[in-house]
Amino acid sequence: MKVFLDTAELTEIERAAEAGLIDGITTNPSLMASAAGEGSPVEHFARICQLVDGPISAEVVATDAEGMVEEGTRLAGLHDNIVVKVPLTEDGLRACRRLSGNGIPVNVTLCFSANQAMLAAKAGATYISPFVGRLDDVGQNGMEVVAQIREIYDEYGVETQILAASLRHPRHVLQAMLIGADCATLPPKVLYQLLKHPLTDQGLERFLADWKTLGQEL
Numbered sequence: 743m744k745v746f747l748d749t750a751e752l753t754e755i756e757r758a759a760e761a762g763l764i765d766g767i768t769t770n771p772s773l774m775a776s777a778a779g780e781g782s783p784v785e786h787f788a789r790i791c792q793l794v795d796g797p798i799s800a801e802v803v804a805t806d807a808e809g810m811v812e813e814g815t816r817l818a819g820l821h822d823n824i825v826v827k828v829p830l831t832e833d834g835l836r837a838c839r840r841l842s843g844n845g846i847p848v849n850v851t852l853c854f855s856a857n858q859a860m861l862a863a864k865a866g867a868t869y870i871s872p873f874v875g876r877l878d879d880v881g882q883n884g885m886e887v888v889a890q891i892r893e894i895y896d897e898y899g900v901e902t903q904i905l906a907a908s909l910r911h912p913r914h915v916l917q918a919m920l921i922g923a924d925c926a927t928l929p930p931k932v933l934y935q936l937l938k939h940p941l942t943d944q945g946l947e948r949f950l951a952d953w954k955t956l957g958q959e960l
Contacts, residue, residue, distance in 0.1 A: 743918065743919050743925060743926055744765040744924065744926075745763065745764050745765055745925070745926060746764060746765060746768050746796075746925055746926070746927040747763075747764045747768070747927070747929075747930065748767075748768045749769070749777070749929060750767075750773040752786075752793065754930045755767060758930070758933060763933060764796070765925070766794060766799075766925075767794050767797075768827075768907070769787075769790070769798070769799060769801060774801075787800050787820055787821075787824070791823055797825045798823050798824050799826075800820075800825070800827060802817070802826065805831075805833060807833040807837045807840070810834065810841075814826035814837060814846060814848075815841070815846070818841070818846045825849045826848050826849070827871075829852050830851065830853050830854075830858050830862060834850065835865040838862065838866055839865045842865070842866030842868065847868040847869075848866065849867070849869040850862040850865070850871065851871040852873060853870050853872045853873065854872065856887060859872065859891040859894070859895075859902075859904075863895065863901075868902065869903045869904075869905040870891065870902050870903070871907040871927070872887050872905075872907065873908035874908050874918075875910040877908075884908070884914075885914070885918070888917075888918060888921050889921045892904060892921055892923065903924035905924065905925040906918040907927050909928055909929075910932065911935065912932065912936050914932075
């Protein structure tokens with residue numbers, strides 16, 4: 743499963759990329775507004791593309807199909823790795839059809855049902871982003887939706903990749919892997935939680951304590 747980092751913070755992106763922990767980046771207007779501040783969003787996307795050699799999801803802010811296509815085309819022109827992100831609305835799917843028809847990869851976001859995911863695939867989506875945590879927040883089972891999408895896509899030979907989003911903790915990530923999601927996007931906090939285990943820390947402490955008894959340099 744591919745791991746994407748869900749952030750626009752350059753220091754976080756550089757840290758994860760240098761460690762080889764991620765395959766790409768996802769952003770949204772909220773993350774960009776926080777990270778770019780008063781700077782140019784376009785320049786900020788360009789900096790992200792310099793740090794990560796992988797898909798970089800850049801979301802449009804227009805709400806009509808024509809505006810989404812215009813913004814998406816400009817974003818795609820920034821770098822070959824840009825994936826244009828559009829919302830799962832009728833206008834978003836219209837834009838997805840046109841952008842994908844022009845060879846531009848599209849991530850359809852804010853997906854909350856398997857029915858929506860099938861329509862996004864028919865519109866030519868490269869990625870579909872079901873929001874697991876937000877479904878859990880309203881009393882639904884977010885991972886069940888991911889599993890339904892996986893089953894439907896496999897049944898009909900759909901090539902759209904499932905990008906599990908709104909993952910809140912390592913258990914979500916494990917469930918996404920077991921279900922067979924193609925990708926998962928994680929905030930930095932969750933990414934580094936995957937690394938941590940108390941037995942790893944205890945084991946390292948024990949090894950180092952034993953080594954000190956030798957009184958030797960390696």
